[in-house]
Amino acid sequence: MGILLTISDLLIPVTVLCIVVFGCLQRMDIYEVFLEGAKEGLQTVLDILPTLIGLMAVEVMRAGGLLDILVRLIRPAAEAVGFPAELAPLSLVRLVSSSAATGLLTDLFAKYGPDSFLGRTASVMMSCTETVFYTMSLYFLSVGIRKTRYTLPCALLANLVGIFAAVALVRLVF
Numbered sequence: 001m002g003i004l005l006t007i008s009d010l011l012i013p014v015t016v017l018c019i020v021v022f023g024c025l026q027r028m029d030i031y032e033v034f035l036e037g038a039k040e041g042l043q044t045v046l047d048i049l050p051t052l053i054g055l056m057a058v059e060v061m062r063a064g065g066l067l068d069i070l071v072r073l074i075r076p077a078a079e080a081v082g083f084p085a086e087l088a089p090l091s092l093v094r095l096v097s098s099s100a101a102t103g104l105l106t107d108l109f110a111k112y113g114p115d116s117f118l119g120r121t122a123s124v125m126m127s128c129t130e131t132v133f134y135t136m137s138l139y140f141l142s143v144g145i146r147k148t149r150y151t152l153p154c155a156l157l158a159n160l161v162g163i164f165a166a167v168a169l170v171r172l173v174f
Helices: 002-025 032-064 066-080 084-093 097-113 117-128 132-143 150-174
Strands: none
Touching: 002 132, 032 084, 032 097, 032 132, 066 084, 066 097, 084 097, 084 117, 084 150, 097 117, 117 132, 117 150
16 A cells, blocks of 8 residues: 555656656757647637636525525425426536536435435436537637527427436336
């Protein structure tokens, strides 16, 4: 175990040293290449900034209790169609952020258990759905697409089908 800890402690410094040595052997201006990479990294951050702000908004809604209020509002309609209202926040947050949805998933596991109906359904739902808004903003912005046409309605419909398929599959199998 001590050897693995030593290796993990040395991994980053040795990697940086190898990059610097390789750059020197290739007679590159290492500092200029570093600055160019830093500029590209900042541009990438600026490109995905709206997505990062959206992720932060999801966390604020979650911490502020808005998702709990949403569950109480949706519960009658959800129960009427046979959908567990406790999964509504996960369904909505999954559209924006996979990491925030994973946080909600672990909360569901802690409260109901991973082998419960809700835990299993949430797990299948995470596999049957996509982070539509994050994916669209990241990929479409990176290639400069401004008009998405039917992408958003079709992606939302596919997510809805995935959500109800998850509920139906868990009821059928378990």
